[in-house]
Structures are given as structure tokens and as C-alpha cells.
Amino acid sequence: MTDSTSPSGKRERLVSSAAALFHHQGVQRTTLAEVATDANVPLGNVYYYFRTKDDLVAAVIGSMEGQFRAMLRDCERKATPAARLKALAYAWVEMRELLVNYGCPVGTLNSELGKNVEGSGRQAAGILRLLLDWAEDQFRRISKKEASDHAVSLIGGLQGAALLTNALRDPNIMTTQVRRLDRWIDSLP
Amino acid sequence: MTDSTSPSGKRERLVSSAAALFHHQGVQRTTLAEVATDANVPLGNVYYYFRTKDDLVAAVIGSMEGQFRAMLRDCERKATPAARLKALAYAWVEMRELLVNYGCPVGTLNSELGKNVEGSGRQAAGILRLLLDWAEDQFRRISKKEASDHAVSLIGGLQGAALLTNALRDPNIMTTQVRRLDRWIDSLP
DNA sequence: GTCTATAAGATGATAGAC
DNA sequence: GTCTATCATCTTATAGAC
Numbered sequence: 001m002t003d004s005t006s007p008s009g010k011r012e013r014l015v016s017s018a019a020a021l022f023h024h025q026g027v028q029r030t031t032l033a034e035v036a037t038d039a040n041v042p043l044g045n046v047y048y049y050f051r052t053k054d055d056l057v058a059a060v061i062g063s064m065e066g067q068f069r070a071m072l073r074d075c076e077r078k079a080t081p082a083a084r085l086k087a088l089a090y091a092w093v094e095m096r097e098l099l100v101n102y103g104c105p106v107g108t109l110n111s112e113l114g115k116n117v118e119g120s121g122r123q124a125a126g127i128l129r130l131l132l133d134w135a136e137d138q139f140r141r142i143s144k145k146e147a148s149d150h151a152v153s154l155i156g157g158l159q160g161a162a163l164l165t166n167a168l169r170d171p172n173i174m175t176t177q178v179r180r181l182d183r184w185i186d187s188l189p
Numbered sequence: 190m191t192d193s194t195s196p197s198g199k200r201e202r203l204v205s206s207a208a209a210l211f212h213h214q215g216v217q218r219t220t221l222a223e224v225a226t227d228a229n230v231p232l233g234n235v236y237y238y239f240r241t242k243d244d245l246v247a248a249v250i251g252s253m254e255g256q257f258r259a260m261l262r263d264c265e266r267k268a269t270p271a272a273r274l275k276a277l278a279y280a281w282v283e284m285r286e287l288l289v290n291y292g293c294p295v296g297t298l299n300s301e302l303g304k305n306v307e308g309s310g311r312q313a314a315g316i317l318r319l320l321l322d323w324a325e326d327q328f329r330r331i332s333k334k335e336a337s338d339h340a341v342s343l344i345g346g347l348q349g350a351a352l353l354t355n356a357l358r359d360p361n362i363m364t365t366q367v368r369r370l371d372r373w374i375d376s377l378p
Numbered sequence: 379g380t381c382t383a384t385a386a387g388a389t390g391a392t393a394g395a396c
Numbered sequence: 397g398t399c400t401a402t403c404a405t406c407t408t409a410t411a412g413a414c
Contacts, residue, residue: 008379026304028217031407042381047409102304107352111300114355115215115291125356132353149365152353153346156366160349164321164341167299167314176338177345197397220389231399236391 011049013039019060023105027057027112057113057120064105065127072134081141082185085154088135089178092158096171104162106131131155142188150188157181200238202228208249212294216246216301246302246309253294254316261323270330271374274343277324278367281347285360293351295320320344331377339377346370 017038021030032053036043050056075087092099102108106127113121135151161177164170206227210219221242225232239245264276281288291297295316302310324340350366353359 010380024304026217026301028215029304032409033407044382044384044410045380048379048381051409053408103300108300108304110356111292111297111352112215114352115213115218115297125358128353128356149369152350152362152366153369156349156353156362157342157346158349159352160345160347161341163296163300163303163348163352164317164345166303167317169314173341173345177341180338180342199398221391222389233392233399233401234397237397237399240391242390 010039010041010045014041014046014049014056015059015063018056019063019105022057022060022109024102026108032056054119058123061109061120061123061127064109065130068106068127068130072130081138082188085135085138085185086182088131089154089158089181092162093175093178096165096174099162099165099174100169100171101166103166104159107159107162108166128155139188154181154185199228199230199234203230203235203238203245204248204252207245208252208294211246211249211298213291215297221245243308247312250298250309250312250316253298254319257295257316257319261319270327271377274324274327274374275371277320278343278347278370281351282364282367285354285363288351288354288363289358289360290355292355293348296348296351297355317344328377343370343374 014035018030018035021034021038032046033043035056036046046056050059071091072088075084075091078084078087092104095104106124110121110124110128113124115121132151132155135154136147139150139154140147157177158181161174165173203224207219207224210223210227221235222232224245225235235245239248260280261277264273264280267273267276281293284293295313299310299313299317302313304310321340321344324343325336328339328343329336346366347370350363354362
């Protein structure tokens with residue numbers, strides 16, 4: 001968002017702590033006092049870096065978007081579109097223990113903010129759009145037909161599997177479902 | 190949970206109002222004062238029917254589970270297992286305008302409570318388990334193989350599509366994805 | 379830039395009259 | 397069973413010293 005380099009690194013620590021706490025507890029359940037404590041920053045000082053809690057939420061979403069952009073760049077190092085799509089899917093398998101306890105960072109954030117929150121809700125949706133657009137681009141290289149719907153099926157499949165993984169506290173759900181998505185990608189004409 | 194028939198119907202009104210508000214705003218963002226106002230019950234009186242907010246949450250989940258049991262019974266009136274599974278999926282298409290604004294009632298509830306809340310979190314997961322077990326049973330009548338994984342793919346597919354429908358504010362996502370699930374069910378051996 | 383102290387309001391929950 | 401009044405606490409945010 002704005003310039004994020006502060007000499008003391010407090011801003012970065014606040015964003016990092018907030019990201020973890022928002023993921024572990026949800027945005028609404030997390031207080032600024034908790035974030036401050038976790039980041040080793042005095043409570044009152046939080047407001048020097050973020051004028052409101054919403055500003056902090058926005059910074060966390062921005063940081064998360066950067067991480068997903070990096071993840072996509074990593075996937076792009078694979079040789080074929082199919083391999084790139086699979087690499088993306090297996091990233092969720094690697095997160096499976098985290099998913100069991102707290103759900104998908106993007107999914108739960110969108111679920112919480114998608115209800116009414118117009119400001120940060122739209123911003124969180126941007127990360128899903130980023131993933132969808134990237135996947136659509138890869139699918140289009142496999143076949144022009146239905147690339148957009150394929151992308152929605154893949155990202156939706158990952159999100160649904162992550163939700164069940166979390167609700168049922170079973171990491172194998174993510175593994176099994178990604179394996180099925182893998183085979184589905186291979187089966188495309 | 191406990192006996193739910195109160196002469197004045199206040200208990201029912203409280204559960205009904207809470208269910209809607211929890212879905213529209215999330216559990217954490219909804220105050221007991223809002224629930225009381227919406228149900229036309231004085232705030233202090235809420236505590237006669239539910240000793241804590243968690244008790245109210247439990248009652249809402251219980252009521253929701255009853256509604257899903259009824260939905261499954263409805264689906265069972267179809268002649269074939271495939272038709273029953275499709276009927277379940279199309280229930281999400283019929284909810285699509287609600288999904289656009291607030292997400293799936295079961296999905297968002299599990300997303301919010303799945304983070305740490307051990308009490309009601311487990312209870313909310315029970316509804317997903319109910320859907321999964323029912324779907325698995327239907328899939329098994331089509332083919333013994335992979336019935337459990339098929340069920341996870343179907344319910345997960347619905348949940349993922351609902352999440353994207355909500356995040357992207359696009360009801361067509363639900364429609365298109367269920368149509369794909371429909372064709373997938375037809376393609377099973 | 380950094381921190382302490384505290385205001386201002388919301389929220390879950392209770393006491394006790396009726 | 398029902399309701400009013402209120403407590404105790406938490407939480408966001410600000411004022412102002414250093």
C-alpha cells in the first residue's frame with residue numbers, strides 16, 4: 001500500500017503478527033492489543049503506523065497478495081501449463097497442517113470479509129481474482145475451451161477441500177482432493 | 190438441544206433472528222442486543238432462554254442441522270442416486286442470490302468457528318459430516334469405488350463455488366459450477 | 379518517532395423488581 | 397416467566413509527554 005519500510009521494522013512486525021493472528025483467530029476476534037503484544041510494540045504506538053484497524057487489515061491483505069504473487073512466480077518456473085497448475089494445487093497440500101487448524105488464509109479471510117465489509121472485502125477478493133486469472137491463463141494454453149470455468153473449478157476445488165480439511169480436522173482430505181485435481185488436469189483434451 | 194417450545198415463541202424468534210444475523214454478519218460481529226431487537230425481545234430476557242452467547246450459537250447450529258436434514262429428505266424423493274445428488278447440488282443454485290451477499294450458511298459458519306472454537310466448531314462440522322455421509326451413501330449406490338472421495342469432491346465443490354460466488358459477487362459462478370458437477374455425476378461409471 | 383495514560387463507547391452478563 | 401437497570405470488562409482510538 002504505502003511505503004512499508006520503517007527504520008525500526010515495527011511496521012513489518014505489526015503486519016506479520018496481524019497476519020498470523022487474523023489467520024489463527026479471525027479478524028474480528030483479534031484485538032489490536034494482541035497484535036501489539038505479539039509484535040512487541042506498545043499498544044498506543046500501533047496507531048502511529050495504522051490509523052485504524054481497517055488500515056491494518058488492508059496492509060495484511062496487501063502483504064498476503066504479495067506472497068501469492070511470489071507463489072505464482074514460483075509455479076511459473078515449471079515447463080508446462082499443466083505442471084504449473086499442479087504446482088499451485090500442491091502448495092495447498094504442503095499447507096495441510098496449517099489448514100487443519102486454521103483453514104486457508106485466503107479462504108477464511110474472504111469468508112469473513114465477504115459478508116458485508118465493502119472496503120477490505122473487495123480487496124480480499126482481489127487475491128482470489130489473481131489466482132483465478134493466473135489459472136485461467138494456464139488453462140488457456142492447454143485448451144481455449146472453458147479456460148475460465150476450469151480455473152473456477154480448480155480454485156474452487158482447492159478452497160472447498162481446504163474448508164473440509166479444516167472442519168473435519170483431517171489433512172488427508174487436502175491430499176486426496178489435490179490428487180484428484182491432478183488427474184483431472186491430466187485428463188483434459 | 191433442550192426443549193425448544195416456549196409458550197410465547199420467544200425462544201424460536203431468538204434462534205431465527207440469530208441464524209439470519211449470524212449468516213449476514215458473522216457470529217462475532219453480531220451482538221446479543223441486535224438479536225434481541227430483531228426478535229422483539231428485551232435484551233435482558235435473552236439470558237433467560239440462553240445462558241451465554243455460545244448457548245445461542247449452539248441452538249442456531251442445531252436448528253440449521255434440522256433444516257439440512259429436511260433438505261436431504263426432500264432430495265431422497267428422487268428416483269435415482271444420481272438424481273438425488275443433483276437435487277442436493279441444485280439447492281445451492283437456488284440459494285445463489287443469498288450466496289452472493291453472505292456466502293453459504295454452513296460454509297461461513299464452519300470457516301468462522303473452525304479456527305479455534307472447540308465447542309461449537311465441532312458442532313458446526315457435524316452439518317458438513319451429515320452432508321458428506323449422505324452423499325457418500327448415494328455415491329455408493331452408483332459405484333462402490335471411491336464413494337467417500339466422490340462425496341468430498343461434491344460437497345467441497347459446492348463449498349468452493351459458494352465461496353467464489355460470494356467473493357466475486359457473481360451468482361453465475363454457482364450455476365456454472367453445479368452444471369459441471371451435474372455432468373460429472375452423469376459421467377461416473 | 380516512540381510511548382504512557384486514558385477517554386469513549388460497545389458488549390456480555392447479572393441482580394432483582396414485577 | 398418477564399423486564400429494567402446496570403455492572404464489569406474489553407476494545408478502538410486519542411491526547412500529550414518524552
